[in-house]
Amino acid sequence: MEANEHEHVIEVTGLRRVYGGGFEAVRGIDFSVRRGEVFALLGTNGAGKTSTVELLEGLAAPAGGRVRVLGHDPYTDRAAVRPRTGVMLQEGGFPSELTVAETARMWAGCVSGARPEREVLALVGLESKAGVRVKQLSGGQRRRLDLALALLGDPEVLFLDEPTTGLDAEGRRDTWELVGALRDGGTTVLLTTHYLEEAENLADRLAIMHEGRIAATGTPAEVTASEPSRITFELPEGYFVGDLPPLAELGVSEHTVDGRTVRLRTRELQRAATGLLVWAQGAGAELRRLDVRSASLEEAFLGIAKDASAGTTGTAATKEYAA
Numbered sequence: 530m531e532a533n534e535h536e537h538v539i540e541v542t543g544l545r546r547v548y549g550g551g552f553e554a555v556r557g558i559d560f561s562v563r564r565g566e567v568f569a570l571l572g573t574n575g576a577g578k579t580s581t582v583e584l585l586e587g588l589a590a591p592a593g594g595r596v597r598v599l600g601h602d603p604y605t606d607r608a609a610v611r612p613r614t615g616v617m618l619q620e621g622g623f624p625s626e627l628t629v630a631e632t633a634r635m636w637a638g639c640v641s642g643a644r645p646e647r648e649v650l651a652l653v654g655l656e657s658k659a660g661v662r663v664k665q666l667s668g669g670q671r672r673r674l675d676l677a678l679a680l681l682g683d684p685e686v687l688f689l690d691e692p693t694t695g696l697d698a699e700g701r702r703d704t705w706e707l708v709g710a711l712r713d714g715g716t717t718v719l720l721t722t723h724y725l726e727e728a729e730n731l732a733d734r735l736a737i738m739h740e741g742r743i744a745a746t747g748t749p750a751e752v753t754a755s756e757p758s759r760i761t762f763e764l765p766e767g768y769f770v771g772d773l774p775p776l777a778e779l780g781v782s783e784h785t786v787d788g789r790t791v792r793l794r795t796r797e798l799q800r801a802a803t804g805l806l807v808w809a810q811g812a813g814a815e816l817r818r819l820d821v822r823s824a825s826l827e828e829a830f831l832g833i834a835k836d837a838s839a840g841t842t843g844t845a846a847t848k849e850y851a852a
């Protein structure tokens with residue numbers, strides 16, 4: 530396979546998943562991931578992230594739509610896809626009596642051209658635990674073992690379902706570094722996560738799922754830009770909000786006043802901030818505790834989830850930002 534960076538390694542079109550009782554967990558989603566990208570699926574609980582990833586891994590057949598991984602259908606053409614992918618499930622479920630090294634060795638037996646166990650254990654910082662039984666590992670160490678096993682076949686595409694859940698801050702940082710290094714080495718990574726900071730740090734592009742649909746997709750910066758920025762300051766004594774220039778003319782969409790503290794929300798940060806500062810300069814007014822900031826991914830996520838719950842987004846209204 531040619532290593533073409535523009536090649537879509539994962540392609541998902543109109544994908545649906547329906548469970549036994551008729552519940553539609555994935556309701557027609559589209560996205561694609563290019564070679565060497567880290568793509569994050571974010572979402573509220575039960576949004577359909579795991580249901581989607583399982584379809585990409587070929588663990589179930591879709592109820593509708595199409596999935597291609599490395600150009601193949603991962604369900605019907607499993608033999609072509611599986612050796613080139615690495616999968617880290619949410620629950621590894623290893624025999625707890627085996628040691629870490631034995632588990633890696635057993636797993637390596639199922640992988641063609643597996644890397645040496647020691648090498649993958651070193652990658653995830655578990656070399657010193659090689660002789661320890663799996664049942665004696667902490668939750669975070671088990672997640673690292675899950676990751677080590679996913680890396681045994683030196684995969685072109687890596688699926689990580691909540692890779693850092695249960696890890697402490699240091700373990701999370703180490704995993705981020707490792708995923709970054711894998712990406713730099715050309716591995717394509719699709720991950721699900723509850724940690725917005727993780728997506729902000731790692732993802733080249735992301736999709737936010739809500740109730741089986743994609744509510745927003747784009748780079749972290751593009752998705753963040755969909756939420757209004759904020760300006761906060763304290764008015765000096767003797768000044769009132771009515772003394773400010775007309776806020777609507779500055780592109781301010783909302784404002785609140787709490788004592789002397791004024792909070793503005795705007796989608797035109799430069800225009801609003803400039804108008805405010807020019808006014809303050811002219812009036813000789815000092816705006817104390819002035820704080821001007823773009824929305825965080827967390828704010829964008831909460832805003833999108835709120836809109837989606839209120840029925841103002843959906844397939845037709847998916848926010849999509851050009852990559």
Ligand SMILES: Nc1ncnc2c1ncn2[C@@H]1O[C@H](COP(=O)(O)OP(=O)(O)OP(=O)(O)O)[C@@H](O)[C@H]1O
Nearest residue numbers: 548549552554572573574575576577578579580581
């Ligand atoms: N085997 C199943 N049978 C019926 N419904 C299921 C099954 N597995 C998942 N679901 C439902 O499908 C929906 C999506 O679940 P899924 O696990 O894909 O969500 P998620 O986004 O990964 O959630 P979380 O962030 O909580 O892990 C949920 O409402 C869940 O209850």
